[in-house]
Amino acid sequence: MxxxxxxxxxxxxxxxxxxxxxxxxxxxxxxxxxxxxxxxxxxxxxxxxxxxxxxxxxxxxxxxxxxxxxxxxxxxxxxxxxxxxxxxxxxxxxxxxxxxxxxxxxxxxxxxxxxxxxxxxxxxxxxxxxxxxxxxxxxxxxxxxxxxxxxxxxxxxxxxxxxxxxxxxxxxxLLKALAFSKFEWALHEQNIEYTQLDTRPSPMNTILWSANVEADDTYLLGSYSFFDTQPITFEKYPKNHELLGNLSEHEKVQRMIHISEDWYTISREDGQLYFNDLRFGLMSLEPNSQNFVFKYRIDVDSTGQVHFTEEAKAPRDGKKLLKELWERVKGN
Structure with missing residues (x-):
């Protein structure tokens, strides 16, 4: 806390x-x-x-x-x-x-x-x-x-x-259990096959809940407010774990995967690899956002050592997220 x-x-x-x-x-x-x-x-x-x-x-x-x-x-x-x-x-x-x-x-x-x-x-x-x-x-x-x-x-x-x-x-x-059951029902209704479902509250409240859902080669992210009137929808995020290549065997990469509890995606932006920890969601509620709360740049130096550097978050992103959350808490 x-x-x-x-x-x-x-x-x-x-x-x-x-x-x-x-x-x-x-x-x-x-x-x-x-x-x-x-x-x-x-x-x-x-x-x-x-x-x-x-x-x-x-x-x-x-x-x-x-x-x-x-x-x-x-x-x-x-x-x-x-x-x-x-x-x-x-x-x-x-x-x-x-x-x-x-x-x-x-x-x-x-x-x-x-x-x-x-x-x-x-x-x-x-x-x-x-x-x-x-x-x-x-x-x-x-x-x-x-x-x-x-x-x-x-x-x-x-x-x-x-x-x-x-x-x-x-x-x-109790609130988590209720939200979990809503996500389970939505996945069942939409005939979505999955292997794991993980839920957590959104920032500064326990009314709006987020879900991470693991499928074969993708993760699905969704949200649910107790004031919602419309069905839950999920956005797909490819795992892209293969982008790591031989780096997946590196000790530091293995430690990061362990720390993230296997909830991570790999993205490539302008030739640069990024490790995205899904457990804490996104800094935006906009569809298909790639602005993860915890996003780490992966660099390899001349000696073959791997370095992770957390991407800085802009203050304006935090203010924007709070506004979006306030609207989302009130229901879809």
């Missing part, structure tokens, strides 16, 4: 663990702890694109990290804070650390919660930014912070935030 959401979650967890004993300091340290797992993004400054992608939401988003580092941070804080409980501070950091990847597991990218096992837990029920999850949560946290640390209202406000946000997360599973 986005940084603000993780700060709010960490702060609320910190309040739940130690708020009664240390007041708003629990909120502060919970907020800090809630951001620490995302420090893995710094890897992109020291390594290549493929390695950075593999590291992202890996070790720092695991149970192992939470267990190992919570006592370390707990000991450090207990050394200089007036509240000296090593156990109390360690418990705060553990719960702030572990709830971070548990929330991220609901997104499309997922987390390697069980690292060092090379598997991502990704429920794909919520977008990385969802105001319906974050804003009510934030409101109740602010209300809690305004109360005295021993106040019953303080605990009630904080608990309400945790309960409402968790209930919304639970609701997203």
């Amino acid at each position: 986005d940084s603000l959401t993780q700060i709010v979650l960490g702060a609320a967890v910190g309040e739940a663990v130690l708020g009664k004993k240390v007041g708003n300091k629990a909120v502060l340290y919970g907020a800090i702890a809630g951001t620490i797992p995302d420090f893995d993004v710094l890897a992109s400054n020291f390594t290549d694109t493929v390695t950075a992608l593999a590291v992202h939401r890996g070790f720092t988003h695991s149970i192992v990290f939470s267990v190992l580092f919570a006592p370390i941070f707990g000991w450090i804080v207990s050394r200089y804070e007036s509240y000296k409980s090593f156990k109390g501070w360690s418990w705060l950091f553990f719960w702030a650390f572990i709830t971070h990847p548990l929330l991220d597991a609901h997104t499309t990218w997922g987390t390697q919660l069980f690292w060092p096992m090379d598997a991502r837990l990704a429920f794909k029920t919520i977008f990385v930014i969802d105001p319906l999850y974050t804003l009510p949560f934030l409101m109740f946290l602010i209300l809690a912070m305004r109360q005295k640390r021993t106040s019953l209202k303080r605990r009630r406000y904080n608990n309400l935030g945790l309960i409402i946000s968790s209930s919304y997360l639970a609701l997203t599973f």
